Amino acid sequence: MADAAVRLKRLLEQLLGVPLPVRIRAWDGSQAGPPGAPILVVHNRRAVRRLLFKPGELGLARAWVAGDLDIEGDLYTALDLLAGLVWERGEDARSLAQTLRDPEARAAVRGLLRLGGLPLPPAPPPEEVRRPGHLHTKRTDKRAISHHYDVGNDFYEIVLGPSMVYSCAYWPDPDSTLETAQRDKLDLVCRKLGVRPGLRLLDVGCGWGSMAVHAAREYGVSVVGITLSQEQAAYARKRVADEGLTDKVEIRVQDYRDVGDGPYDAISSIGMAEHVGADRYLEYADVLHRLLKPGGRLLNHQIARRPQRDESSYEVDEFIDAYVFPDGELQPVGSTVAQLERAGFEVRDVESIREHYALTLRRWVAHLEADWARAVTLTSIGRARVWRLYMAASALAFERNRIGVNQVLAVRTPESGDSGMPLRARKWSETQSR
Structure with a gap:
């Protein structure tokens, strides 16, 4: 009798x-x-072995990427339900990883071993990255950036749409188009920085050039954009x-630590600082401060995690680190x-736009799902599954306030104390582009 489930x-x-909240x-x-709940499809016994040999998030992620597990029904609902078991069980409840290591649970573990078949650890999917640790040298950073961004420009065109902006959009309302929201975000950054003709802007982590093109075309500023990705630079x-x-506009393949032609009037860093690493962050800030003229402005747009009571216990997200952003660290x-x-x-200003990123990610997931067959052809089935899972799970994380995203506007204020900021700085909320 069929009774594995x-x-x-x-x-x-x-x-x-x-009780399990999914079928x-x-x-x-x-x-x-x-009945009626989203269905967790366990395609083979290997999925059970993955969970046993790597209990918790990474084992589930490996099973998902390899196609051993799937979800039928609404992906967001299923992930939300599973999050309560894997990631958010609370201080008084043990995580799945802890439970599987508990001596009292050995009988159930033995039962799972019998159900999973041969007790051999399956090899990780080829999309998983192996790295020596969070070194954040120029060499390791370049390799990490290449893993994430050199997936193929055609693939990113599917996900991101015509704007080719890979960071949180700025939505006038939830029903707006992604292109409108991304244009509004780039315009917001330009207004916060106060760029205008005759000024020089350094765009750190310039991606596919969207910010550089927008600033030069709409505000007449001269731009140097830097990235570590060869594919991004060519695009x-x-x-x-x-x-x-x-x-x-000049686009360079260059590490921010190697920029030597400052000072600049303004610096934008949009979705790049997450790659810097906690141990290197002061160095990052020092470099950008040195590259700015006195009175120059920095706009630092960065994902943030919630602080913990005991920061020493913070651990990097295993799935994100292994499959998405190697060496990425949120602060x-x-x-x-x-x-x-x-x-x-x-x-001078900190603006949280957390809800905006949830909207952005849901649009990206919809793009990927709508052109799934082509996305798989351009990369691999495993890589496409990585992106679908991480973007959907991230959307939920922003919606549930597990992570946030902030625009921090800072000034290299001169010794005179004249920051050059207007008395009512938030007039930038009004559209002012030419």
Whole structure:
């Protein structure tokens, strides 16, 4: 009799101590769990072994990327339900990883071992990155950036749409187009920085050139954009040429630590600082401070995590680190502000746009799902599954306030104390582009 789903459900509930909120369909066709709930499809016994040999988030991620696990029904609902078991069980409840290591749970573990078949650890999917640690040298940073961004410009065009902006958009309302929201975000950055003709802007982590093109075309500023990705740089240079802006915009493959032609009047860093690393953040802030003229402004747009009571216990997200952003590290916004001020900046404004990123990510997921077959052809089935999972899970993380995103505006205020900021700085909320 086909009963793998029943046995799997019973053993998992025995380990976790709570009912499973999703329905299970196992490799033998059997089903168990609440009717009408999203279905966790366990395609093979290997999925069980992955969970046993790497309990918790990474084991589940490996099973997902390899296609051993799937979800039928609403992806966001399923992830939200599973998050309560894997990531958010609270201070008084054990995580799945802790439970599977508990001596009292050995009977259930033995049952899962029998259900999973041969007790051999499956090899990780080829999309998983192996690295020596969070070194954040120029060499390791370049390799990490290449892993994430050199997936293929055609793939990113599917996900990001025509704007080719890979950071949080700024939505006038939820029903706006992604292109409108991304244009509004770039315009907001330009207004906060106060760029105008005759000024020089350094765009750190320029991506596919969207900020550089917008600032040069709409505000007449001269821009140097830097990235560590060869594919991004080639794409950005073509965009600059197509826009007729080669006299205004230069795109370089360059580490921010190697920029030597300052000072600049303004610096934008949009979605780049997450790659810097906690141990290197003061160095990052020092470099940008040195590259700015006195009175120059920095706009630092960065994802932040929630602070913990015991910061020493913070651990990097295993799935994100292994499959998405190798060596990426999130810091609380307070830590970012403190490090910028230690470097000599005067922080003038902090704006949280957390809900905007959730809207952005849901649009990206919809783009990927709508052109799934082509996305798989351009990369691999595993890579496409990585992106779908991480973007959907990230959307929920922003919606549930597990992570946030902030624009921090800082000034290299001169000794005279004249910051050059208007008395009512938030007039930038009004559209002022030419």
